[in-house]
Amino acid sequence: MKIDTLIEICNPLHVTNKVDGELSMCAIDSRKVDQNGVFIAIPGTEVDGHIFIEDAINRGAKVIICEESYYTDQDVCIIEVEDSRKLAGPVAQAFAGYPAQKMKLIGVTGTNGKTTTATLVYQVLTALGKKTSLLGTVHKRILDKVMESKLTTADPVELASDMKQMAEAGSEYLVMEVSSHALHQYRVHGLTFEVAAFTNLSHDHLDYHHTLEEYAAAKKMLFDHLPASSTAVVNMDDDFGATMLKNCKAKVLPLSFDEEQAYVLENTADGLSVIIDGEKIVSQLVGKFNAYNLGQTFLICKALGLSDAEIANALSKAKGAAGRMEPVTAEGDLPLVIVDYAHTPDALQNVLSTLSAVKDASQKLTVVFGAGGDRDTTKRPEMAKVAEEFADKIFVTSDNPRTENPDLIIADILNGFEKLEKVTSITDRKEAIERAIDDASTNEIILIAGKGHEDYQEVNGQRHHFDDREIARECLTKKAGRST
């Protein structure tokens, strides 16, 4: 890219020293700058990226996009702009050859259900022969090639690079989860979504967004930027559904079970039977909350022009995402162990109320859960209240402590219980799972919540291998061995 093209994208306040030659790449992280690259200095949430300008120049940056005047005696162009965060996406897309414009983008936002819905859409489109890629919490998929995912929605430079690979592989569609952090930090700024979907909004991430209203305002940004040609698929049964649509120019495909546009025919331990727009979907996914995920998926695919019947057929066969209501099994007469990613009060309530409704009266319900460190502390006692309401036995343990003391996280959770008689706290998550399984009768259901698909536990910046499903399977196998 030449400097004049870059300047045109930036609409700058001020430019000094227009440099000659071809610019090679762009980075928002100084450590990733190459020779003749462009460094975008962002005032971050942890650190001000402007302090890395010198580092970027030493690594070969030819252009600095920043929000403050900067003097250097090197042959470097300084482009001063009003908001450098907002420019990262457009600049990265330009360097990557505008890959987002080569695919139909589908964005899914909401507190819970993004991964499930995005995965279902990916599975339906793929089953119907559409070349589709996926970006989200569990992994990235360039068509059927799986890659590791570090964030739910990556930064704009990584996004552009992923999209470039997807477009080159021939993807027609990209389904992506769009987190509230991503919206607030303009990670998807400048992208045009063909379809945007809102699942729901409930208590999470208040450490970052402070209030539910600010959190909703971040989610709403996805809908504010839709053009009239796009479609908004919105869960109108959620208190914040109508908020998403205020001043939204796009066509709207609303989803409502309350208004009987959709309804659940059957909801059992074996799955759901749901009618949406007159079409029947019979799914192995369990719980009313999954009826919403199925409904959203149906409407998203409808907005893309697929026929109701073909969507219903493919959706009935779709398996959903790993680590969501995933049963863990071993040979023998054993308790039923389920691993789920519920890490918010609402998700835990949905899963526990579902299990409590589908189990038979003689079955006891046990839950093992914790809460992530360096995240919203106010959800911790709320999760305890939910566990106390639905579970017969409760093991409080660690999730990903990150940089926090796990015992203090557990103490925050314990504050939420009215009584502690059915609660056991065991800091070590492996031990907690072992105890829950060892203590269980064969007729019991054990929900291990919070980490779902995660195959690590993050402690002080280090991710150690840790997989709830693996540990539960080992414990079940040992238990089966003891009883023979």
Ligand SMILES: CC(=O)N[C@H]1[C@@H](OP(=O)(O)OP(=O)(O)OC[C@H]2O[C@@H](n3ccc(=O)[nH]c3=O)[C@H](O)[C@@H]2O)O[C@H](CO)[C@@H](O)[C@@H]1O[C@H](C)C(=O)N[C@@H](C)C(=O)N[C@H](CCC(=O)O)C(=O)O
């Ligand atoms: C609070 C938060 O969201 N932080 C994310 C954000 O950081 P930031 O832009 O504020 O940047 P910063 O760390 O303050 O640094 C400022 C700038 O200096 C740069 N820098 C830094 C060091 C250096 O040597 N050189 C350099 O240039 C950084 O690259 C950055 O551009 O943008 C970074 C990528 O550009 C992310 O890596 C980082 O995610 C952190 C690690 C994180 O944990 N984020 C979580 C909370 C998150 O984003 N979660 C959501 C929601 C999950 C969900 O509910 O599904 C997600 O989308 O995953």
Ligand SMILES: Nc1ncnc2c1ncn2[C@@H]1O[C@H](COP(=O)(O)OP(=O)(O)OP(=O)(O)O)[C@@H](O)[C@H]1O
């Ligand atoms: N539509 C829904 N409404 C409420 N709860 C849900 C819904 N779908 C799933 N859940 C619950 O929330 C958990 C997380 O679901 P999922 O991974 O699909 O959400 P997500 O929005 O991608 O979450 P994250 O933001 O953490 O990536 C599930 O394990 C389940 O417990």
Ligand SMILES: N[C@H](CCC[C@H](N)C(=O)O)C(=O)O
């Ligand atoms: N995307 C969410 C995932 C939380 C998963 C849970 N296991 C935790 O670590 O809190 C977050 O980063 O807040």
Ligand SMILES: [Mg+2]
């Ligand atoms: Mg997700």
